[in-house]
Amino acid sequence: MVNIGIIGVGLVGSELISQLSAHISQNKTSTFKVIALMNSTKQLLSNSSYLPLNLSSWKKDLNTKGTTSNLTSFINYLSESPTLSVVIDNTSSQEIANSYPLFIEKGLHIVTPNKKAFSSDLNLYKEIKEKSNEKKRFIYYESTVGAGLPVLSTLTDLLRTGDKVIKIEGIFSGTLSYIFNEFSKLDGEKKKFSEIVGIAKENGYTEPDPRDDLNGLDVARKVVILSRLVGKDLSLDTLPVENIVPEPLRTLNSATEFMASLPQYDDHFETLNTTANKNRQVLRYVGVIDPIGGKSEVKLVSLPYSHPFAALKGSDNIIAFTTERFPSPLIIQGAGAGAAVTAFGIFSDLFKISERIF
Numbered sequence: 001m002v003n004i005g006i007i008g009v010g011l012v013g014s015e016l017i018s019q020l021s022a023h024i025s026q027n028k029t030s031t032f033k034v035i036a037l038m039n040s041t042k043q044l045l046s047n048s049s050y051l052p053l054n055l056s057s058w059k060k061d062l063n064t065k066g067t068t069s070n071l072t073s074f075i076n077y078l079s080e081s082p083t084l085s086v087v088i089d090n091t092s093s094q095e096i097a098n099s100y101p102l103f104i105e106k107g108l109h110i111v112t113p114n115k116k117a118f119s120s121d122l123n124l125y126k127e128i129k130e131k132s133n134e135k136k137r138f139i140y141y142e143s144t145v146g147a148g149l150p151v152l153s154t155l156t157d158l159l160r161t162g163d164k165v166i167k168i169e170g171i172f173s174g175t176l177s178y179i180f181n182e183f184s185k186l187d188g189e190k191k192k193f194s195e196i197v198g199i200a201k202e203n204g205y206t207e208p209d210p211r212d213d214l215n216g217l218d219v220a221r222k223v224v225i226l227s228r229l230v231g232k233d234l235s236l237d238t239l240p241v242e243n244i245v246p247e248p249l250r251t252l253n254s255a256t257e258f259m260a261s262l263p264q265y266d267d268h269f270e271t272l273n274t275t276a277n278k279n280r281q282v283l284r285y286v287g288v289i290d291p292i293g294g295k296s297e298v299k300l301v302s303l304p305y306s307h308p309f310a311a312l313k314g315s316d317n318i319i320a321f322t323t324e325r326f327p328s329p330l331i332i333q334g335a336g337a338g339a340a341v342t343a344f345g346i347f348s349d350l351f352k353i354s355e356r357i358f
């Protein structure tokens, strides 16, 4: 059996539980067993026999039977289980990410869509990788880039089979893809910028605070994650990132205040768009990983409507790998944000671990 502890039961975490629940109920031989859940205030642990939690009533049980969240007791419970356990971090918490070395030390495997551990302090990243190898514990994080799209697994296979990456470029933000697909187009009905941002948030594409999408930080984190996999120790401190959050809105205390204030800047964004459209171009927000030239960056660009990056729909990502074997780039395209496709990526990582430990 694979014992699973889930930290974070918000949009992505709750969808993952739904997908796990459907799988377990449809597959009597399923090896997955959820034995612990937690959010920022409450945790629900199974009993000393490590029986599976009831996934059809988890939300009620967490609220009514849960105890105060305590990461140490949560991790100790998982590490003392009779069979190997996997902890799934569905938060965007740096504090949780900083604890990954401890999770591994305690014998846990890790699956996560949280970008923080792999794009923050380089020493944390290296410690996680080294400890994972030393303790033979797996850490999978496919959904950190392009949600469930096989971006990291493809790059890993390219690299370990000896291919040489020349450049990786694309549209890495589902939120910004949706926003500019809807806002910056040469024809058709158009909504105001702030209204489109609100829809992206309602659709579950954005980070908990949409400014982490609009300021380029989410794309920057993805660029750093990919760069580090290619062997270039890029850091958020040195990567040029274009922040499109209007200056006065950057320091507002909450996402709620930000969303309420954004309509004041609809004209500002309209002007940006009009300028691009004059040249029969559209605005798109792109990321570039340039391991050879050293010019990785994250920016808003104007592109001709005929450009492959201009033709996306919805929250689509497009990632183009130019390598020695693929001079005409290997392209991955599809929904790069949203609960279902993110949970899919997490769940597929869980299968990968279970196939490797048994």
Ligand SMILES: NC(=O)C1=CN([C@@H]2O[C@H](COP(=O)(O)OP(=O)(O)OC[C@H]3O[C@@H](n4cnc5c(N)ncnc54)[C@H](OP(=O)(O)O)[C@@H]3O)[C@@H](O)[C@H]2O)C=CC1
Binding pocket: 007, 008, 009, 010, 011, 012, 013, 038, 039, 040, 041, 069, 090, 091, 092, 093, 095, 096, 113, 114, 115, 143, 144, 147, 174, 204, 205, 206, 207, 208, 336, 337, 338, 339, 342
């Ligand atoms: N939305 C998407 O399309 C994608 C999201 N991701 C990543 O998935 C992660 C989750 O995103 P999402 O589900 O949208 O976020 P939500 O804000 O909906 O959920 C976050 C969950 O984490 C919990 N949490 C936060 N901090 C802690 C903590 N310190 N200890 C325990 N629990 C904590 C929250 O608890 P509480 O409710 O009590 O605050 C909540 O249950 C993020 O890292 C995001 O970047 C990755 C790819 C795509």
Ligand SMILES: N[C@@H](CC=O)C(=O)O
Binding pocket: 143, 144, 145, 146, 147, 172, 173, 174, 175, 176, 205, 206, 207, 213, 218, 336, 337, 338
């Ligand atoms: N907010 C992110 C979620 C996936 O990483 C995005 O919009 O791409």
Ligand code: NA
Binding pocket: 142, 143, 144, 145, 146, 147, 148, 149, 150, 151, 152, 345
């Ligand atoms: Na992915």
